[in-house]
Amino acid sequence: MVLEPASTAVNKHGIHVFSDFDGTITLADTGVILIDHCVGRERRRQMDLDVLNGKTSFRELCVQLWGGVNLDWDQAIQMLEDVQVDPHFGKCLERCRAHDIPFTVLSCGLRALIEWYLKREIGSDFHGIEVLANEADYNPAGWTCTFHDASPHGHDKAVSIRRAREAAKANSQPFLAIFLGDGISDLSAAMEADILFARRGRDLETYCTREGIDHIAFDTFDTAIAEIEKLQQQQQQQ
Secondary structure: OOOOOHHHOOOOOOEEEEEOOOOOOEOOOHHHHHHHHHOOHHHHHHHHHHHHOOOOOHHHHHHHHHOOOOOOHHHHHHHHOOOOEOOOHHHHHHHHHHOOOOEEEEEEEEHHHHHHHHHHHHOOOOOOEEEEEEEEEOOOOOOEEEOOOOOOOOOOHHHHHHHHHHHHHHOOOOOEEEEEEOOHHHHHHHHHOOEEEEEOOOHHHHHHHHHOOOOEEEOOOHHHHHHHHHHHHHHHHO
């Protein structure tokens, strides 16, 4: 599927919205559901904490945990059918499209699952949404990831944001990165975003509070919509 790179959009405001997928766009983490079912919650949660505390890399976590998922594609989808997206995600996406604001999904999850959800929620017309994520071989003997990059994260979301920033600079365009996330895969992006939203009560908010990183706690995407509107009003007044 061909997706238009968000960095090519006409964006007079300079705003670029980046969002994690699992636990951010979706209300539950699809990977966690599958892994907890196949591997067990206790093992997965201990590895999450090891990443949060710098004892292991997110890449190694993915290798071990996805390798324990012994489901085929249809079984996995059946388990995830009831997972809902944030109730204000669609409205946020509509505002971005209406104002030529690029929207990029940055995920350490799996592209095929993300695209399945996007098609389900907004139909086949999700042209203009850039999806940067990992790939996988969905073998019932254990899923094998093909990572987006060679970093310890598997997908260093900060690098993706920096590349968009550099592309804007090369075209003499303004750039302001808004990032929404919830968990341990979002730690690098938290350091790169100009405005950071951390889903309330999740690991990313815990990390930001502990490390003194400026952030806005959010419950739904309507918080991001309000911030985008405020930024646009400020720009119009300048």
